[in-house]
Amino acid sequence: MSHARFPKVALFDLDGTLLDSAPDMLATVNRMLAIRGRAPMTLDAIRPHVSKGARAMCGAVFPELSIEARDAQVPEFLSVYAEELGRHGRPFDGIAPMLDALEAAGSRWGIVTNKPEGLARDLMLLLGWQDRCAVLIGGDTLPERKPHPLPLQEAVRRLEADIADCVYVGDDERDIQSARAAGMASIAALWGYRLAHDDPRNWQADVMLEQATELLDPTAWPQGGAH
CATH class of the missing domain: 3.40.50.1000 (HAD superfamily/HAD-like)
Structure with a gap:
């Protein structure tokens, strides 16, 4: 026993x-992309990056940017994410x-x-x-x-x-x-x-x-x- x-x-x-929480993150990055007139990402594309943090996700969304420019996106990411928090994930x-x-x-x-x-x-x-x-x-x-x-x-x-x-x-x-x-x-x-x-x-x-x-x-x- x-x-x-x-x-x-x-x-x-x-x-x-x-x-x-990947669906919340997806909604966040897709809002950021829409503002810039860019196509949305898929859940499969963003999912592997979620546990790496906001900077890593900004890097995945804007790979063409320098590290400094990506880091500059983090406050926007966190602000938008706060509005999407808990709305899509479970x-x-x-x-x-x-x-x-x-x-x-x-x-x-x-x-x-x-x-x-x-x-x-x-x-x-x-x-x-x-x-x-x-x-x-x-x-x-x-x-x-x-x-x-x-x-x-x-x-x-x-x-x-x-x-x-x-x-x-x-x-x-x-x-x-x-x-x-x-x-x-x-x-x-x-x-x-x-x-x-x-x-x-x-x-x-x-x-x-x-x-x-x-x-x-x-x-x-x-x-x-x-x-």
């Missing part, structure tokens, strides 16, 4: 891990019941994302998660962001938890690098967003899962911090 348990604390990346299949299962097991869960904290908090309200998410660290919450370990370390400190009792789930190599640097067990979310040349086998996560629904099974989680 299995004695596997959910971790005491489960921490998650947001875009590409809990949320399929949690991946399996996420809602998984969060229910974590809470039923007495586990706490939180979010550590490189998305600006204000936008992440707005999403919590839209999703009805604001009173359920035990901690939220954004990309501008601290002086460092992932892949630095500080965001995960700060989340653990705020929860008054032990690193050994926590597992971090993310769909980008930076997520796994951050967890490893913090000494935290990790799960690579293969259902998320990544470029064609990204090979999750090289990230050295403790576990790799193909579908978010697999998180419903306690045996799928690294067991070092289970209770």
Whole structure:
């Protein structure tokens, strides 16, 4: 008989891990393109870039621009995205019941994302998660962001938890690098967003899962911090 348990604390990346937010990003970049009289992008074209952040998406949309010129598009991107936030995307299949299962097991869960904290908090309200998410660290919450370990370390400190009792789930190599640097067990979310040349086998996560629904099974989680 299995004695596997959910971790005491489960921490998650947001875009590409809990949320399929690519449709919101697509609406954002297509508004920017329409203003410029240019053809819209497809979801398949923008999807691989979503977890890389606003600068990467501006680079994908305007590849002909210099790095400086692309960076200059970021404030516009964030402004338009704030208007499209939560209008088109939704949690991946399996996420809602998984969060229910974590809470039923007495586990706490939180979010550590490189998305600006204000936008992440707005999403919590839209999703009805604001009173359920035990901690939220954004990309501008601290002086460092992932892949630095500080965001995960700060989340653990705020929860008054032990690193050994926590597992971090993310769909980008930076997520796994951050967890490893913090000494935290990790799960690579293969259902998320990544470029064609990204090979999750090289990230050295403790576990790799193909579908978010697999998180419903306690045996799928690294067991070092289970209770």
